[in-house]
Amino acid sequence: MSDARAVEAVTETLRALVNDAVKSVPPHATAVTMPPDKAAAAQQTHVNLFLYQTSIAPNLRNEPYGGLTPGESGEPPLPLVLRYLLTPYTQDGDDVVAHRLLGLALQKLHSVPALTRDELNQTAAYSNVSRQIDCLRITWHSVEEKDIYSLWSVFQTPYRLSAAFEVRAVLIDSTRPARTPVPVLNRGEDGRGPQAVADIRATTPRIDAVRHPAGQPAARVGDRVELHGAHLSAVRQVRLTHLMTGKVVDVPLTTAPPRHDLIALTLPGTVSAGVCAVTPMAGAPPAELPVPPAYLAVAPKITNTMPLTVARDGHGDADVRLDVDPPLVEGQQVLLLLGGNSHRARSAVGGAAEFTVREAPPGDHLVRLRVDGVDSLLVADRTAARPVYDPTQLLTVT
Known part of the structure; x- marks a missing residue:
């Protein structure tokens, strides 16, 4: 925008x-x-x-x-x-x-x-x-x-x-902040929600799903990510292209040769938070395979000691500084999601983002950091029978 x-x-x-x-x-x-x-x-x-x-x-x-x-x-x-x-x-x-x-x-x-x-x-x-x-x-x-x-x-x-x-x-852009309620943990009695299943047996390489660890909607630096598809045994590395910054990171596959239906890779610290296009590479030197686009969400991680406490000033405003991994790239859109409200960063460079929360409500608030549309992880393990919010992801306003 x-x-x-x-x-x-x-x-x-x-x-x-x-x-x-x-x-x-x-x-x-x-x-x-x-x-x-x-x-x-x-x-x-x-x-x-x-x-x-x-x-x-x-x-x-x-x-x-x-x-x-x-x-x-x-x-x-x-x-x-x-x-x-x-x-x-x-x-x-x-x-x-x-x-x-x-x-x-x-x-x-x-x-x-x-x-x-x-x-x-x-x-x-x-x-x-x-x-x-x-x-x-x-x-x-x-x-x-x-x-x-x-x-x-x-x-x-x-x-x-x-x-x-x-x-x-x-x-x-509108100056009115977006409304960002805390995500729902379960949909339906068993938490599965609606499902659509198709079986198209293609003879060319394809990626059907990108799976993050612990059922999360995004992966963090150091996480193991699985790419499920078909005819992928020739892949030797994966190219990640950030959709907003254009930054390209090639990730070699250091494990055993991939199966025809599965590629596993570990996210390096050189990737940036946000959404990346995933391109499998094969051959020597590696060349792109003719695979329809797939996308990987890379979540930022708040590295402050949590929970975090901030104090309001005389006007009721609170300054919040969050340490971030991976480091932020100039031009990325960075938001602080505090409870159900969003706040734009006044400064977001390298490993830190700074915010001013106007008329900050006192009390404990669930906190998320959104970088180029991808949130930090608020739920520790979504595969658990009863997933709960990470109790450390709290910000206390006094």
């Missing part, structure tokens, strides 16, 4: 792209971002990029809040469609030069169908819009004649040949 400066970042990135396309036109053509009446009055050769309309992408309006697990809820992001007007101006009013400017700008935008993360980072590093999962696509927008007349009439300036295009969708 994106922060409140996402619109600014997108406009600045587009301006930089257009500026790069027209700067060779004499004398020193540039790209600017002004209202049409101000752009017409400027005594210079330039292309004006004007954001004239914002609207909502209806297909994304009710998309669920990202990073939630079943049973949790949050305000969905605001999906914006940004519509821009591209207008060339010259010092002497020469339309031939203006047409050259417009052609160069349109060629550049046509060659960039989507704003890449690198472009957004290089031009507008102050916003995290580059980290939203959905890419920002540039498409041409047809403006009817009556709309053109209305638009230029509002600014009371002579009409200039222009082109319109749109960028969608910029997903702006």
Whole structure:
């Protein structure tokens, strides 16, 4: 998702792209971002990029809040469609030069169908819009004649040949915290819940299930993880690719050669908390096997001595510092789940994350740390007949 400066970042990135396309036109053509009446009055050769309309992408309006697990809820992001007007101006009013400017700008935008993360980072590093999962696509927008007349009439300036295009969708986060109730321990009388069973006997390699130890929803560094599937006997190592950071870790299989239906690996300390794509590798040198994607959840571990006690200040706020393993990577989304409420980290670097809990309620609270959508483990053993919460995962507010 994106922060409140996402619109600014997108406009600045587009301006930089257009500026790069027209700067060779004499004398020193540039790209600017002004209202049409101000752009017409400027005594210079330039292309004006004007954001004239914002609207909502209806297909994304009710998309669920990202990073939630079943049973949790949050305000969905605001999906914006940004519509821009591209207008060339010259010092002497020469339309031939203006047409050259417009052609160069349109060629550049046509060659960039989507704003890449690198472009957004290089031009507008102050916003995290580059980290939203959905890419920002540039498409041409047809403006009817009556709309053109209305638009230029509002600014009371002579009409200039222009082109319109749109960028969608910029997903702006809500500032309202997500609601994260403590997970349910059992579903149904025997705790199994609904089951769906299928038997497709494929002849190609596949991974059917990723199983974490003790029935947990995620694994921690040092845990043994099993990959169940078929035709996996050629696997010699497993590649883990973090979905958010892009970090790649290759994990060699140091145990006996895998069975055709099972791979076992131990998570090294070089992985990062979050969700990783799992890719089996075979051969020498190892090459990726044509296996449909499977995903492994890596849970962060709170390494403070628990239970932990913090004191409120005079305003009723409490500062909480949690030591984390594995170390956090810059840009990861880190949340403190205290009881049934979530709190964003004010600082999350390396082996520690710091939070400020506003109006912290006094008493004992179950505590979880969520990194890129994966929670620290709150239940010690989910395979037990009667699973219980880990009594050490408590934070006491005094």
